Amino acid sequence: NAGVMQNPRHLVRRRGQEARLRCSPMKGHSHVYWYRQLPEEGLKFMVYLQKENIIDESGMPKERFSAEFPKEGPSILRIQQVVRGDSAAYFCASSPDRGLEGKNIQYFGAGTRLSVL
Amino acid sequence: AQSVTQPDIHITVSEGASLELRCNYSYGATPYLFWYVQSPGQGLQLLLKYFSGDTLVQGIKGFEAEFKRSQSSFNLRKPSVHWSDAAEYFCAVRGDSNYQLIWGAGTKLIIKP
Numbered sequence: 001n002a003g004v005m006q007n008p009r010h011l012v013r014r015r016g017q018e019a020r021l022r023c024s025p026m027k028g029h030s031h032v033y034w035y036r037q038l039p040e041e042g043l044k045f046m047v048y049l050q051k052e053n054i055i056d057e058s059g060m061p062k063e064r065f066s067a068e069f070p071k072e073g074p075s076i077l078r079i080q081q082v083v084r085g086d087s088a089a090y091f092c093a094s095s096p097d098r099g100l101e102g103k104n105i106q107y108f109g110a111g112t113r114l115s116v117l
Numbered sequence: 118a119q120s121v122t123q124p125d126i127h128i129t130v131s132e133g134a135s136l137e138l139r140c141n142y143s144y145g146a147t148p149y150l151f152w153y154v155q156s157p158g159q160g161l162q163l164l165l166k167y168f169s170g171d172t173l174v175q176g177i178k179g180f181e182a183e184f185k186r187s188q189s190s191f192n193l194r195k196p197s198v199h200w201s202d203a204a205e206y207f208c209a210v211r212g213d214s215n216y217q218l219i220w221g222a223g224t225k226l227i228i229k230p
Contacts, residue, residue, distance in 0.1 A: 004160065033216065042121070042207060042220030056214065091161065095216075103149065103168050106218065108161035 002027065004094050004109035005074075012115045019079040019086070021112045025094030032075045033106055034060075034067060037089040046090075049075060082116045089113050119144045119212045123221035131229045132200055138193040138224050140208030149211035150191040151218065152182055156204040164206075167191060178202070203228045 005024040013019050025032050030051050035043040045059040049069035060067065064082075069075040079086055090113075093106035120143045130136055142148055149168050153161040165176025172184040182193045191208060205225050209218040 006160075031216075033218075035218075035220075040126075040222065042123075042222045043209075043218070044220070045212075045217045048216055056216075059217075093161075104216070105163060105166065106216075107163070108153070110158065110160040 004029075004092055004107055006090075006092050006109035006112050008112060009110060010113050010115070012117065013082045014117050015083055016081050019082050019114055019116075021077040021079075021090050021092075021114070022074045023077070023092030023094075023109060024074040025092075026096075026107055029094035029096050029107070031095045031097060031104075032069050033093045033095075034075075034077050035091045035093065037091060037111070039088075043091060046077075079114075082114070084116050087114055087116045119210055119219045121208050121210050121219055121221040123206075123208055123224050125224045126222070127225045127227060129227040129229060130198055133197050136193075136195045136198045136202070136226070138206050138208075138226070140191045140193065140221060141189050142191065142208070142210045142219075143189065144210055144212075146213075148191075150182075150184060151209045151211075152176065152180070152191070152193050153207045153209065154178075154204045155207065155223075161207065164193070198226075198228055200228045200230070202226060 032049045034046040037043045047060045047067045048056040064080045066078045089111045091111045093108045095104045122141045152164040167184045205223045207223045208221040
């Protein structure tokens with residue numbers, strides 16, 4: 001049973017380019033969460049999606065960032081016109097459901113390390 | 118607002134020695150608490166969790182953690198570390214939303230031979 005798969009593992013972009021990060025959740029999981037980790041900091045929540053729905057994007061910057069989780073295929077985190085401050089590790093997690101009273105476990109991928117030159 | 122503090126950025130212990138990694142949280146209600154480990158180049162792996170019940174929880178790889186409400190702490194322990202335990206350890210608490218995890222900044226564990 002494959003875990004959460006993220007690709008690419010490393011992504012280098014120049015300022016102004018677009019970055020697309022992919023996340024395939026564990027089999028049977030329909031809930032996806034994206035987190036960002038800046039150097040020397042803990043992870044910060046960005047967005048929570050279910051299939052075809054954005055449930056909570058309160059942690060995502062209002063401009064240049066978007067996320068989707070289509071009916072078929074992986075979840076995509078898209079960053080347009082990247083800037084140096086976007087350099088970070090982006091982690092995706094999945095869970096089978098939201099869990100009763102929040103008692104769910106999120107399973108994480110290995111992350112995508114984005115470097116903006 | 119919820120927050121998690123891991124006061125030690127780095128900890129160095131000798132192989133075979135005992136380990137305790139500190140985690141303090143700030144959360145108004147009963148917290149759900151987690152410890153994850155990140156080995157170099159790997160994803161975050163869940164070591165253990167606390168939802169309710171027995172305040173001493175056992176995890177994988179010989180780790181345990183104790184929830185102390187009076188101290189708002191959830192420290193991770195292992196009686197005897199192995200070189201393979203060298204990694205970064207993250208403490209997290211479930212936020213008000215029931216799905217957001219609030220994370221500490223992590224503690225890097227270095228093992229001396």
